[in-house]
């Protein structure tokens with residue numbers, strides 16, 4: 339709902355549309371519920387027509403929701419790309435670490451891995467056994483869905499080299 | 503989501519992380535408003551009370567759909583109802599754990615589901631009271647009253663919990679429900 343960013347404004351507009359249309363759908367559904375079992379005088383098409391309108395509107399709501407979801411993830415990606423372009427790699431790295439739900443210890447290790455520090459040195463710096471660092475690395479690679487050091491690095495290289 | 507903007511709102515060393523999308527926020531304040539309006543302002547037997555009740559039910563339905571379709575922090579999978587996790591969370595608080603949850607914390611999650619269920623029960627009994635079949639049936643009216651009382655207790659606990667956790671975690675949570683961004687002190691681990 340921040341005014342400056344046109345995409346944020348679009349997202350807010352879409353959300354407002356979803357709420358408005360969802361409420362309209364609700365009122366039709368409410369009317370259908372109220373009419374069930376009541377002898378509707380107007381016509382026998384009244385109830386099915388209302389039910390049809392409600393169904394169409396609900397599908398509309400779901401369609402808008404999928405659109406909004408897409409817009410939001412595009413916005414998140416663009417933000418990451420921008421930061422990478424601005425040289426704010428620290429912010430980009432933090433975001434990935436957050437996404438992977440790394441523990442504080444794992445973040446520490448992962449950052450040193452990215453800086454090219456070898457396991458022995460990491461263990462010495464952190465005052466742990468090399469085995470511990472190896473286990474932490476395995477967990478980090480697992481959470482990031484990569485095979486090892488080189489692939490972990492390439493995740494961030496990709497952000498730097500991304501075209502859009 | 504999880505977009506980060508490093509401290510562009512002045513709090514030194516804080517990361518601003520986008521968590522609540524506009525739809526979550528609109529539904530939250532819309533639901534809070536409709537609960538307030540129907541609890542305090544409308545005539546209980548009037549048509550406006552009924553409309554506001556339907557609006558609350560509509561907002562709830564939207565939020566439940568969004569819990570399946572929406573982005574990560576809004577999804578049910580990010581805050582599963584788990585009493586075990588809630589108890590562990592309490593233990594963590596007592597032990598000084600200062601982890602920040604990007605979605606609801608496990609205790610908050612239980613409260614969220616509780617509020618949604620209670621609102622659903624309120625709407626269901628309310629609709630029943632207006633229907634021919636259950637019109638004037640005592641237990642339905644009593645259930646409606648009971649659900650409302652429980653909702654009031656829940657909301658007090660909810661706002662209390664928000665204030666408490668804002669202090670504990672150092673993240674201004676109510677502001678996050680307004681702006682969409684949690685401002686997380688740099689030294690806090692994030693889940």
Ligand code: HEM
Nearest residue numbers: 526533534537538605606607610614617657664675676679
């Ligand atoms: C009748 C009043 C209220 C109701 C029924 C209500 C209900 C809810 C619900 C259902 C959620 C979950 C949101 C979601 O995931 O979609 C929530 C979250 C939240 N509410 Fe409320 N709320 C009420 C009033 C308030 C007030 C007055 C505040 C301001 C202090 C507030 C602050 C918040 C915050 C900050 C969250 C997110 C908590 C987190 O970060 O995990 N609410 N509320």
